[in-house]
Amino acid sequence: MKPTIKDIAQRANVSTATVSRILSNKKQSYRPKTATKVKAIAKELGYKKNLAAAELAAHSSKLIAVILNNTQTNFADDIIAAIQAATDQAGYQMFILYAGNHDSRLLNQAISVALERHVAGILLVATTLDKEAAHTLQESNTPCRLISVYDEADPRYTGFKFTSSNNEEIGYLATNYLIERGHSRIGLAGIDRSSTGKQRLHGYQRAMTEHGLIPRMDWVEYGDYSFGPQQNMLKTLMNKELDAIITASDMVAVGMIKEAHLLDLDIPKDLSFISIDGTFLCDITIPTITSVTQDFYQMGTIAVRGLLNDEDSQFIPVHITPRNSVRILTTKSLEH
Template sequence: MEKKSAPTIKDVAAAANVSIATVSKYINRTKRFTPDVEARLADAIRELGYHSNPLARSMITGRSKTLGLSIPDMHNQYFAGLVQGANRVAMKHGYSLLLVDSEESASRERQLLEDLCMRVDGLMIHSKLRDEEMAWIDELTKPLVFFDRREGWGKKQIDSYNREAAYMVASHLVKAGHRHVAYIGFDKSRADEERYAGAQACLEENGLALQRFNTEVSSPQEGSRLCSKIMLGPEPVDAVICFNDMIAIGFLKEAAELGFSVPADCSVVGFDNIPFCDYVTPALTSVDMGGERIGEIATQRLIDILSGQESQAELPEPRLILRKSTSSRQPDNG
């Protein structure tokens, strides 16, 4: 049996009794027609089962209808929510989403973004790199939206509430009676600088010090590695603020194995409010940064840039989700 060939744009034109140019303009939305003509075109496309060729369409319009999204760590569930939000908005507007994972590597991130730039209409970049490590970014020729605050980089960024969120966490711990607080950070990340500064500012206002520890990667293994150093160290600790939930989960596991009780011996807080927070023991107090909504806003902003419009959406404010890994205690005199 001879295989039936796929319908072409010429077939659609014949069925709708219009020119091939009219079909092309209708499919690519470069021109509107009368309701009667558009109805005939829609009927012909549906009855023939015609699907436009994205590659051919991009050659005609100069647009691929694809957006690029770069994230630093596929294993972190926070980014799963962000990707879901981004993909939802992209699909709504007829775009595909092309995702890459930089794996927190500066050299890998540059190569990925340079390659991705050639295949998409615009890029959304969630980078942990600092400004001085990204001087090359100006060489990219497509519209860009960043997921964090970049001084002097214009409106192509999603502002962040990292400093405010960390200040909120520290304030809650101080009001709950904690006086010996440690921070486990990830100094390769821009967000870490703001979170540490927010927590430190709050504690200084209350006459308290903030011990700092640093991870090599933002993983449960690193949280576990630092737990014994902190809990068995020479300086007492009654609360630990972790850069993210992944680190906090590792800390909780190791604390239990060392024989410590959380939160009786030490309260623990993370950032991102990933789904695992409800399933560890004890359930982890965390800051919900609104990752899924941020993904939606960033994608809408990029699409608006591509269409020459202004975005109006405001970012969600961080929310402290209290669970069993934190509790109140009587302030001591230390």
């Protein structure tokens, strides 16, 4: 097996970012003694090819690494398509590294591989940063940008620019849409406990509170945004006598509607659904699914532009796409 910068870093007792800078001959904050030690270990391990190419690659790389959290849902399809088109148009090439599903080990491994390639930049799609990953990226001085994830309250995300939808706004819009149509016992299904899930939960709670409704935590069922077996989740929520459910993704919505049919529930007569994402899945179900629609293609396009031009963080607008999964219980609030 060929040696990696992670192998060198472990032997030298320094970070992979420090090894990357030394082998790229970047004149930055490391001691000459450390540089000598790292280069000696690299030579000992047979890291000769990368040493010879490092300086050239550091100045002429046209590679963009895309690190993707492998959530079992389909939201990233348009993001990846847009990144491919935008990087190609700008004269760059992209390659994808999978970071598991919120797997710290695989995320840090992916970051190390990207830094070994001396990439021009790194795009991290829906990845949850841990302290090691954040530290490595910050030390590397490699341009990077988060996509479809952010957390301005978490110090791990400090200094990282992002391109994303506003998750709190998503939760608020979905809840408010249902309330305006007469729903009051509204569940939230399939969110996880990451920053994205917390932000959407906060938006849901804010909308409920503004309308004088009590947001009950037993109306919230946690998941992982995937299709999965949703029957137990749906049964649990139906025992709460809900009149509507917000699903954390289209995949969750499809799974729950499938199980609703098996339980002989009439959607939306017996239960209304609104989904978060608004991908093609919303148009191929029976009934079609009303959604808070995110523009994932625009998100990917703007993320590439932001990475290459060092632009500020940006929220991509979202909107409600009415379809056939929400029943209007009352039109009173819609008349105003």
